[in-house]
Amino acid sequence: MRGDALWTGYRHRAVDAAGWMTFWRLDPRGQQFGLTDWMGYPDRPGHRLWSRAATPAGVRAAWQTSASAVSLELRAELDIYTSIAPVDFLVGGTLHQRREVQPGEQRINVELPPGPMELEIWLPQAGAIAVREVSFEGEAVPQPPTGPRWITYGSSITQCTGAYGPSETWPALVARQHRWELVALGFAGECHLDPVAARTIRDTPARLISLCLGINIYGGETFSGRTLPGQIEEFISTVRDGHPHTPLVVITPLPAPELEGKPNALGLTLDDIRACVELGARSLGDPDLQLIDGRTVLSGEEAQNLYVDDVHPGPDGYRLIAERLAPLLTLPL
Template sequence: MVSVPAQWTGLFRMDTDDDGARHFLRLDPSGYLPPSTDGLANRAAMPAGVRAGWRTNGGTLTVAGHGAEGCAPYDVVVNGRRMHRLPAAGPHLHEVDLADVPPHSTVVLWLPHFGDFTLQQATFEGGTVTPALEEGPRWITYGSSITHCQQADGPTQTWPALVAARNGWQLTNLGLAGECQLDPAAADTIAQTPADIISLCVGINSYNAATFSERTYAGAVQGFIATVRRAHPHVPMVVISPVLSLPREDKPNAVGWTLADYRAATANVVAQLRRRGDSRLHCIDGASVLTAQEAFERLPDTLHPDTAGYAIMAARLAPRLAAALA
């Protein structure tokens, strides 16, 4: 029997402690400015979208690690279908019997998308096992908790994972709950990462934290896009303005702006940059991603979609993002 360790995708870097615990970094930590970016670093260390795959005729998947209380689970996908969901909270060791999979199957392990987490082991042991290399366009998506998808039941039910599966794309998920504040560390990470299509879902965290005002928001969005565009001059880039959050649409925040104001300003930045010649830059109106009725029904806390809400988002966004790539 051959034991094959995991080869990870969807991350910037993996660090290993002396005791073998592995930490998955989705952003380049050289761009952090502690203490102001401590929350950003915490969110970027949660392995949303991080996964590994094996080609196999059958065997045993062994996974061991430690997740904080409330940590999201692992998902095990066989030939595109989720077959197992494994708890990751607390110390754990799972041995998953996959002896009966069809010949030449692809097994993919998705790490927990939300929660503090370290991994001790992820190996597949079988008679014929090799790492599975992903194919398809490389997609980076940046955003807030609505892209991080804390409320999704599992890592394959986030809207980015669903879009990637539907479109046949290789996902890098830079959803950063509460920390989508147009940080240089995020822009520089995207600039360093190979991509065939990039999406940026911005505005909601800026509204909630009143980070940017009428004077500063547009310039921050423009600067973020400019950093990414210099590194990826020909890559289609889609900016998604905030999805509906009914109590926030007309409620001014601490700097006097409503969520509708941030949405309009986001669209205006894209329109101006397109007029200046960036024909590969596109905008999706976040208000068109969920209807008002869906926002009422599928956002239990008025801000974050539930699992069914993320599925609706994926169904709406997948074809529009694919059209931008095409």
């Protein structure tokens, strides 16, 4: 039988004439920059936000089922920046199968254990992905998301393209531990305080919001020491327009041992970026805002051992980040 899915974790769903669905984590409608990306939506030159936003990191669906097998019809393409991540099939909250995804159209068939069971499908956190149909050999009832909604915004370290799979990114691990509904707004290379990201968070109901800010601003030389605190303040102010009292956590850059102490082209070190993020966040005098110094999430020695390059953790690094942040990201009683 066809398994109509209640996909969650996205902002806008686009369906083409052939029935392929793309899950946008930001809404591309009305954006006009003059240069189109691989989906025909606009990206500025040197600006990959929209291709990142069309990657379904954190997008998933759940069913209650006693079916013997499930089939996912999926289309995937490489973009020039990332590989394609796998699809995760979870049964009862535990990874049942992780299936690699190849470029092109494909149907992924997975046998299921004897039911009844709760099945979750987590779509890839890297690659250009579209979905057409989920079908079951047996009965399956879509399950709406439950639990409080948590929005987390950040860079590639929040998108976690290098995690073992989409259910093992650090946001997914934290959300699964707390049984929260996740909205993962991690955009590799593109966490630059874009107004559309602030408006998306503002307009999406949530019980908790976290913002991991600074590493792309350092690497992209986006703002100076003069402008960055004001940009942080403005971004948070926009979020607060829709969430006046929602707990808000701001996380400064994690350690980057090979980059610490090195000024970027605007003369800012990572410590300068951390200080600017803290200054901008504290300027509002917000009693519902918590600051976490990223250097307390991982130590420099742990970063040396767990990073795959100057900035990015490997899969075990993302697991450790989740372990450290899970007890810090909490909801008020």
